[in-house]
Amino acid sequence: MCALSINGVSKSFGRQRVVDDFSLAIESGQCVALLGPSGCGKSTILSLIAGFETPDTGTIFLEDRLLNGLPPQERNLGLLLQDLSVFTRMTVRQNLAFGLEARGYRRLEIARRVEAAAARFGIVDLLEVGAAELNFSEKQRIALARSLITEPSVLLLDEPMSSLDAADRIRMRSELKLIHSELRSTVLLVTHDQSEALSLADLVVVMRAGKIEQMGAPQAVFNQPGNTFVAEFLGEPPANLFKAELVYEGGRAELKTASVRFRTDRESFAASELTVSIRANDLKLSCEPGPVQVRVSDVEFLGAEDLVRFSLGDLALASLTPAGSFRAGERAFIPLGPILGLLLTSGRATESTCLEIVP
Amino acid sequence: MTELSVVDLRVVLAKKTILSGLSFSVATGELFCLLGPTNSGKTTLLKTIAGIYPVQGGKMLFRGEDRTETAVGRRPVSLLFQSIALFPHLTGFDNLAFPLKRQNLTPGELRRRVGQIAELLRITHLLTRFPRTFSGGERQRVALGRAMIQPARLLLLDEPLSSLDARIRLELRNEFRRIHRQQEQTTIYVTHDPVEALGLADRVGILQEGSLVQVGSARGVYENPANEFIAQQLGLINLVRFEIIDSTSAVWLPDASVKLDNGNAVPPFSGGLLGVRPEWVSVSAAAKQETPWPATVETIEFSGHYSLVSLGIGSARLRARVTERLLLTKGKRVWIGLSRAPLYFESPQKV
Secondary structure, eight states, rough: EEEEEEEEEEEEEEEEEEEEEEEEETTTTOEEEOOOTTSHHHHHHHHHHHHHSSSSEEEEEEEEEEEEOOOOGGGGEEOOOOOOOOOOOHHHHHHHHHHHTTTTTHHHHHHHHHHHHHHHHTOOOGSSSSSGGHHHHHHHHHHHHHHHHHSSEEEEESTTTTOOOHHHHHHHHHHHHHHHHOOOOOEEEEEEEEHHHHHHEEEEEEOOOOOOOEEOOOOHHHHSSSSSHHHHHOOOOOEEEEEEEEEEEEEEEEOSSSSSSSEEEEOOOSHHHHHHHHEEETSBBBSSSSSOEEEEEEEEEOSSSEEEEEEEEEEEEEEETTTSSSSSSOEEEOOSSSSSEEETTTTTTOEEEEEOOOO | EEEEEEEEEEEETEEEEEEEEEEEEEEOOOEEEOOOOSSSSSSHHOOOOTTTTOOOEEEEETTEEETOOTTTSSSEEEEOOOOOOOOTTTTTHHHHGGGGGGGOOOOHHHHHHHHHHHHHOGGGGTTTGGGGGHHHHHHHHHHHHHHHOOOOOOEEEESSTTSHHHHHHHHHHHHHHHHHHHHHEEEEEEEEEHHHHHHSSSEEEEEEEEEEEEEEEEEHHHHSSSSSHHHHHSSOOOOEEOOOOOEEEEEEEETTEEEEEEOOOOSSSSEEEEEEOGGGGGEEOOOSSOEEEEEEEEEEOOOSSSSOOOOEEEEEEEEEEOOSOOOOOOEEEEEESSSOOOOOESSSHHH
């Protein structure tokens, strides 16, 4: 069943069209992430669903109920915002009970649900503590518990982890993932953090300028980006992207830049002007001397690995290598053999290819 | 040369001790990152170095000269605050030129200086425009340019990228790295993001409740943190209880029901926490010498070029960073091992 459907919604602020004829259907139990750079309209879509903003055109349905025109409190949505808005003058128990009291639940039912939520989120010991005394990750947990306690049809999350420290962010992410897999609640998550979107969502919607660039399962949008924007946007570190021309040398297909040639196994590509994408983890470097020599210009330590930058002819490329393998200024070699890459052209489906550098 | 030495610094604000017994030094040309959680004293330290807060003890030496009592504005530093304040009524050019105003430069010289810094930060296209037309990243670049245009001996940056979205943060981090390699401007860079600190810093200092608890190279502190608090500040780490079995001096993990055989690398204490970074956990579909322990896949968090996989082993849970395209599914039986010696921490501080 469709839990939430957004049909041809547009919204302008002044002369700027922030959401442009946007449509999306979310299945019940699904976790959907709206992912995009700031200003792409993702937060505005959340405000339109929550009822804080009114769409200029289009309709929004929650199950079979039309939301247009309904005030926010009558929409049966859970909402978790960036700033959490935990009431600091109340205890944790009062915070959890707040939404239930406002909806006129009986005292016994409120107590039962608060106890159950506290047990589920591991905050039983905190129930009588004033919210002002909580640390940030505790507040986060309270806010999440509070947003789910009314059993909303859809939970809206607006960058819920953006203000957390990196370590807390990963912890919270795992917790959200676990909760979602247990409760199978329908979730719409807005984020600019791609690892959050990729790891949490069943469906990732990549947005730019109020429109959808691509949507699909996390692995699908990551491994098969539909256009250069998505290929450039998804990937930390970003993929190596460069333009190349498809030529035929002695009957074999080659991709040519100003000074580098790659053999490709994609012989029959219609367009001759292409964008090639090679992920930094698919481009290997070695200390073993070989015919393709490069000079390392910069080594950035990322913790789990190093990002090594180097030039190959006219191309500035980057490769992920085990930490400590190379130093700036040293020589390195690209081993001969197939390199996994993608070929992108406008108006055509992306194709994966095996590339080989012609020494 | 040593640009700045901080010796036994103590700062008390509103009767609360914010910094105590803090000593470190920064070499000329170095990029020194201060990393710590919220309220660890990072910003206070930066503002104290700039002369905004008075000190209750200790000294600050700039190139060996005691400037502890020198007034703010007379110190050889330039500070960029966390919240950027560009002048809305001034163009990009005039915002950048503002710190040079008192120098009575000729118009030609002024244009040259502003042009140079704009080129470095790739903001030449913003010079004639007003701040309200800038994006978040552009605003931050102009603010950074304003902090850099008057070459101070020491540049102090307070979370310069924290208000930006992930993508622009990554771009600006790379930009900043490039500029620092080119200019070698001595910089103290405050952040709570370990990836930023590890990627940028020549050395990293970790602050915990007003004390500097470890200083070292990025790789040094990441791979050999002094305690489990520091280990967690620098990135994800698995922490598992361990005991030493007296008779064999082998390491026993009671929760995982696993006995580690790692030769001479036995810790000098009888028990505590074992630390393993997710990338040190190897996962394989079959039992091998390198992957001797059976485990069960609990959750898989796809993250692009790697997945973070939670593995149940006994009643313990280990997270592994898997980069190979293994076919893992929830509930699947796998075999795991450690690709390097784990860390041992004696007494748990905070888990």
